[in-house]
Amino acid sequence: MASALLTGKTGLLVVPNPVTASATLFLDTPLQGQITLRTMDASGRMVHELRKVNNVGEIRLEFPVATLEPGSYFLQVLDAKGEVVGRVPFVRQ
Numbered sequence: 001m002a003s004a005l006l007t008g009k010t011g012l013l014v015v016p017n018p019v020t021a022s023a024t025l026f027l028d029t030p031l032q033g034q035i036t037l038r039t040m041d042a043s044g045r046m047v048h049e050l051r052k053v054n055n056v057g058e059i060r061l062e063f064p065v066a067t068l069e070p071g072s073y074f075l076q077v078l079d080a081k082g083e084v085v086g087r088v089p090f091v092r093q
Contacts, residue, residue: 011086014075018091021066027059027077031085036078037061042071068092 011028025037031054039048047068052059065073070092077086 012088018093025061038076
């Protein structure tokens with residue numbers, strides 16, 4: 001299973017979903033420059049943040065989730081201005 005979302009022109013895909021130890025994020029975006037990836041728990045609390053410099057196109061990023069408690073989460077993508085441009089839910093088993 002996978003979890004996918006297309007917001008504006010930013011495509012997100014988290015594989016697999018549900019997740020056990022690690023997942024792969026596929027991000028297809030017209031954004032260039034710094035982007036921020038935030039893992040948020042079901043209450044909206046940020047539990048992890050990663051900043052990355054991006055070129056326009058697709059990013060494939062492995063991210064560990066083994067330290068997360070089982071439950072529902074979502075991944076946010078923010079542009080260089082700090083605006084949320086994408087969001088995708090996933091479940092940690």
